[in-house]
Amino acid sequence: MLTSSEIKKLCEREPKFDDMICSLRAISKQPKKIYSETKEVVALARKFNNEVVRPYVTELDRRVQEDPDFLPHEFVKEANRWGLYTLWMPRIFGGKGYNLPSFSYFIEEIASVCTAMANLVGVHYLGVATLIATWNTRIIHQIFREVVEGEKNDKPCLISLALTEPGAGTDVEETDLMDRGNIACHARKVDGGYQVNGSKVFISNGHLSTWHMLFSFADLEKPSSNLVMLAVKSGLKGFSLGRKERKMGQKGCPASELLFDDCFVADENVCFDPEQGRRLSRSQTETTMQLIDYVFSASRAGVGAFGTGVARGAFE
Numbered sequence: 001m002l003t004s005s006e007i008k009k010l011c012e013r014e015p016k017f018d019d020m021i022c023s024l025r026a027i028s029k030q031p032k033k034i035y036s037e038t039k040e041v042v043a044l045a046r047k048f049n050n051e052v053v054r055p056y057v058t059e060l061d062r063r064v065q066e067d068p069d070f071l072p073h074e075f076v077k078e079a080n081r082w083g084l085y086t087l088w089m090p091r092i093f094g095g096k097g098y099n100l101p102s103f104s105y106f107i108e109e110i111a112s113v114c115t116a117m118a119n120l121v122g123v124h125y126l127g128v129a130t131l132i133a134t135w136n137t138r139i140i141h142q143i144f145r146e147v148v149e150g151e152k153n154d155k156p157c158l159i160s161l162a163l164t165e166p167g168a169g170t171d172v173e174e175t176d177l178m179d180r181g182n183i184a185c186h187a188r189k190v191d192g193g194y195q196v197n198g199s200k201v202f203i204s205n206g207h208l209s210t211w212h213m214l215f216s217f218a219d220l221e222k223p224s225s226n227l228v229m230l231a232v233k234s235g236l237k238g239f240s241l242g243r244k245e246r247k248m249g250q251k252g253c254p255a256s257e258l259l260f261d262d263c264f265v266a267d268e269n270v271c272f273d274p275e276q277g278r279r280l281s282r283s284q285t286e287t288t289m290q291l292i293d294y295v296f297s298a299s300r301a302g303v304g305a306f307g308t309g310v311a312r313g314a315f316e
């Protein structure tokens with residue numbers, strides 16, 4: 001990490017606008033420990049911007065324009081070398097354990113230069129939050145260990161969140177809407193696991209991730225009370241990556257289609273299913289909503305920070 005004099009120097013110049021409070025100015029009233037950690041994270045983001053993001057931003061744009069199928073593996077490797085994929089993972093699972101609010105300030109800094117690169121780092125934590133939300137410590141431990149190993153071995157191990165479907169966006173984010181929506185990703189209980197059929201769309205970093213946190217449903221008539229959350233590894237039989245969306249912006253960050261064709265996911269990768277849900281005191285629907293709420297509560301501040309960063313970048 002950075003030395004205290006580096007942090008001081010990188011935090012010297014704060015963005016200042018008449019009608020917008022951003023970066024460290026927006027966090028000055030937080031508890032001391034949170035503030036000092038955030039300062040460290042902001043300094044790291046500024047250094048990363050200077051050394052990696054700014055020099056690469058035009059090049060990344062050019063490469064995606066020339067070849068829409070281009071995938072920024074080199075950037076992901078560089079972010080991995082900087083330790084960015086374990087910064088906000090809990091220490092007990094081998095991560096660096098930085099406080100989650102500081103994540104938004106990091107994202108704001110990177111997005112003020114390039115939203116695609118901010119997403120290439122940030123979206124991994126959507127997957128991290130989803131995995132944590134399952135409370136399945138065995139699988140959390142297994143996958144986080146791979147992320148940590150990947151950092152040591154220069155082989156990035158990213159996690160994506162696979163929730164949105166071709167026929168269900170908002171409808172799959174809210175239990176009141178789920179049962180009336182057009183959800184189609186089906187997980188059928190079979191001996192030793194689940195057999196999955198269906199597809200997911202708009203999955204950020206899908207083409208770059210090793211693990212995908214998949215929301216599927218055991219009963220499509222009543223998905224809200226039949227959630228099956230699976231950890232699917234790239235390369236698994238019956239799982240493939242489809243097209244990359246042709247986006248208007250953030251083109252350097254792929255939004256992927258995930259296809260499941262009789263894909264068998266073994267019990268050991270079932271993070272949560274109705275059988276486990278029945279053992280809890282609350283209803284299955286409440287558990288589904290709680291899980292989704294956790295993912296969105298943990299991630300929407302970061303999504304807001306992308307916007308703040310973009311606005312800041314435009315002003316600056």
Ligand SMILES: Cc1cc2nc3c(=O)[nH]c(=O)nc-3n(C[C@H](O)[C@H](O)[C@H](O)COP(=O)(O)OP(=O)(O)OC[C@H]3O[C@@H](n4cnc5c(N)ncnc54)[C@H](O)[C@@H]3O)c2cc1C
Nearest residue numbers: 123161162163164168169170171173177201202203204255
């Ligand atoms: C760049 C990008 C990256 C993404 N990354 C991911 C990802 O990593 N993982 C993932 O799972 N998903 C991802 N998504 C999908 C994203 O979560 C969905 O786009 C979002 O849930 C909205 O769904 P939709 O696009 O189908 O819009 P719709 O659900 O069709 O909504 C369209 C409009 O209708 C409104 N609306 C919908 N339902 C109602 C209602 N009942 N009452 C009133 N208004 C309503 C909405 O507010 C919205 O304004 C990504 C999307 C984008 C654009």
